[in-house]
Amino acid sequence: MPGKNLSREEARQRAGLLDVDSYRVHLDVTSAPDPAAATFASTTTVRFRCSQPGAATFVDLLAPAVRSVRLNGRELDPAEVFDGTRIALDSLAAENVLEVAADCAYSRTGEGLHRFTDPVDGETYLYTHYEPADARRVFADFEQPDLKAPFTFAVTAPAAWDVRSNAVHESVTAEGDARSWEFAPTRSISTYLTAVVAGPYHVERDHYSRELPDGSTLEIPLTALCRRSLAPYFDADEILTVTKQGLDFFHEEFDYPYPFGKYDQAFVPEYNIGAMENPGCVTFREEFIFRSKVTEAAYEGRANVILHEMAHMWFGDLVTMRWWDDLWLKESFADFMGTYALLGADTRYRSGWITFANQRKAWAYRQDQFPTTHPITADIRDLEDAKLNFDGITYAKGASVLKQLVAYVGREAFFEGARQYFKQYAYGNTVLADLLGVLERTSGRDLTAWAGAWLRTAGVNALTPQVTVDAEGRITELAVLQDGDVLRPHRVAVGLYDRDADGALVRTGRVELDVTGARTVVAEAAGLPRPALVLLNDEDLTYCKIRFDAESLETLRTGLGELSDDLARALSWSAVWNLTRDGLMPARDYVALVLRFAGQESNIGVLQSLHRQAKGAVALYADPAWRAEGDRLLAEGALRELRAAEPGGDHQLAWARFLAQSSNTTEHLRLVRGLLAGTARIDGLDVDQELRWSLWLALSAAGDATGQELAGELAADNTASGRRQYTQCLAARPTAEAKAAAWSAVIDSDELPNALVEAQIAGFALAGQRELTAPYTERYFALLERVWAERTIEIAMRIVGGFFPRLQIDAPTLAATDAWLTGHPQAAPALRRLVLECRDDLARALRAQACDRL
Secondary structure, three states: OOOOOOEHHHHHHHHHHEEEEEEEEEEEOOOOOOOOOOEEEEEEEEEEEEOOOOOOEEEEOOOOEEEEEEEOOEEEOHHHHEOOOEEEEOOOOOEEEEEEEEEEEOEOOOOEEEEEEOOOOOOEEEEEEOOOOOHHHOOOEOOOOOOOEOEEEEEEEEOOOEEEEOOOEEEEEEEOOEEEEEEOOOOOEOHHHOOEEEEOOEEEEEEEEEEOOOOOEEEEEEEEEEOHHHHHHOOHHHHHHHHHHHHHHHHHHHOOOOOOOOEEEEEEOOOOOOEEOOOOEEEEEHHHOOOOOOOHHHHHHHHHHHHHHHHHOOEOOOEEEOOHHHOHHHHHHHHHHHHHHHHHOOOOOOOHHHHHHHHHHHHHHHHHOOOOOOOOOOOOOEHHHHHHOOOOHHHHHHHHHHHHHHHHHOHHHHHHHHHHHHHHHOOOEEOHHHHHHHHHHHHOOOOHHHHHHHOOOOOOOEEEEEEEEOOOOEEEEEEEEEEOOOOOOEEEEEEEEEEOOOOOEEEEEEEEEEEOOOEEEOHHHOOOEOOOEEEEEEOOOOOOEEOOOHHHHHHHHHHHHHEOOHHHHHHHHHHHHHHHHOOOOOHHHHHHHHHHHHHHOOOHHHHHHHHHHHHHHHHHHOOHHHHHHHHHHHHHHHHHHHHHOOOOOHHHHHHHHHHHHHOOOHHHHHHHHHHHHOOOOOOOOOOOHHHHHHHHHHHHHOOOOOHHHHHHHHHHOOOHHHHHHHHHHHHHOOOHHHHHHHHHHHHOOOOOOHHHHHHHHHHHOOHHHHHHHHHHHHHHHHHHHHHHHHOOHHHHHHHHHHOOOOOOOOHHHHHHHHHHHHHOOOOOHHHHHHHHHHHHHHHHHHHHHHHHHO
């Protein structure tokens, strides 16, 4: 499998042949401020050993040009050995020195070395992002996780810039209008974990100290970076406080000193993901710097990501998976630890497990029901497979299973296993068996059956209570029915809820047991009064979809908001949403629950989740004949709750945003325009810049915003965020011309940066504009293979998923999708997977609409 898409077998063969001793990489980015400069100079020296002298191999490089290649002093002709993605190396010695000089490209897709020019002040910023395999866009390397080595970076950059990499800098030398930064060698790390951040960044500094068990003191310099124009909004004190709390927690639990010296955290523009765990130089999307008021859920989410990335310093960076099959060895652990540490590190955020149960697991449930679902330990054939497996199974399902594993083996055995794992495999690579072996040793349990059931099989089980009662209303038998292709062992709590004297639904009984097989009797429940609600998986101990018996479901219909326990209420909301997605509850019934009880929801993260799901229920799962009525009800409910919410509070802000998303009548749009103009007012509501753009999007989608008005708003907010939202507003206008312009901007040119590609697609694909986007269905299927071949995988994934006609929920669109799949059996497996998942969403929506029509 030649080219960009390195296969697992190629990586295995190369790892068996080579050991890499060191890299030295010099990057000259002095050209970066010049927008006409497309490339930068990259010079790499790799020292490596070969176990079979005389053998051949290749080094990876994606670059417009290679200027020279020298192997062991022998000049190789780039025209002969470089094919655009690989440099062929033959006649290897036992010990080798490879020198490659290349012109590498600045990126606008967030892959490789990304370049961004700030519209506020014209300053240029650079950062790298590589996972899973884009370091080869910046320097020549052996691009696979198990060929670790120390890296020494040197960067020549404009004199006014700050430059960061994984290690501390050892020297900075002036060279005319530039400075050269020389960094210390890193510890042995994988290529995808290396990093460079360069530009006139604003820097905040702090320090962390900790006395170690041997009496020495660990000193870690801390920094937090952002663009200068964002500095007024940068709450670095809060970010660094969570950082120090996390370092305390992980040192206490892991008993292994932080191994990478310093700890930089750079918040960078146009970032494709939430964050990346580059050791010593973590990068985050700068949307975590809040220009306007956000809810507490946003701060909690940021803290979770900070702790998630910090957990990676041990799980992923210190000990790294051998190949992407075991991606879960780092991502599942980090996802689990990010939430676990929110509470364990004594941060101010106490709702982590509620957010996890209600939102994070929803991602897993959706992914796990696709026909493309896979085990947590996946079969990753190549890099395209790897890219697609950064998904809800690898992250959230894996984290759910680890939460259950902690309960199964015991907290102390689990963390003692982690401590031994780090000590045994530090700076190396592992597979699943290595971790299981350590955990079996510390827990005394055989984990073979557990791993087989939970890590090596795919799919989600549904658990349903079956309740029989006698004439006096007492339980004669309570059983748990398990459904699914694979029946697994579940450790669950069964909560029994009844109303108290004040009418609240409170837990009156709890039974914890192991559910095995298709039917498990809850013996302890026999003889108890029949409760109003039987809640399976109370406390969210296992990974499953929760179902209800008829009486329990009726209790929720009339009293879901009266559940007094936040987690039980979040689990119930999650369960009824799954019923809606599965076509077992009419979408209009789910909307009625939201309209009836969302105003009582105290957890702001859950409330915002309900808003998203209610919009999705109307747009995707409701009978089209009822859709307009559903939209009207949501808008009326949003306005009602906005007026009732506490002035200036998080709930008021959440309902204001929901109103902006839902406004579709003359009355509501008049209020939206009044809020923008200042002629209408909601007591306590600050119509700040981010809320203004939300309101302008509502007017744009309704055809009630002129181009001149939008341009005026952009002039007042000519920032990176402002440009993204302006672009989305233009694409959201309900005209054929607007849709054609958005489509063309993305499809007919590759000049748009990743952030504006995302904005164009978001504006194009609005739920209320099905008729305008329907003509693009045929064009979409016609261009898929060309897009996959010509665009980077990051941009191709956005186009394939974003432009899929998901709102054309009808049999012809389903047939067109099936026809493409049938007619393109040889298309790239990763492309087929994306289309299959879109097809499954479409079929699910048709089933849900059929349920809503009954």
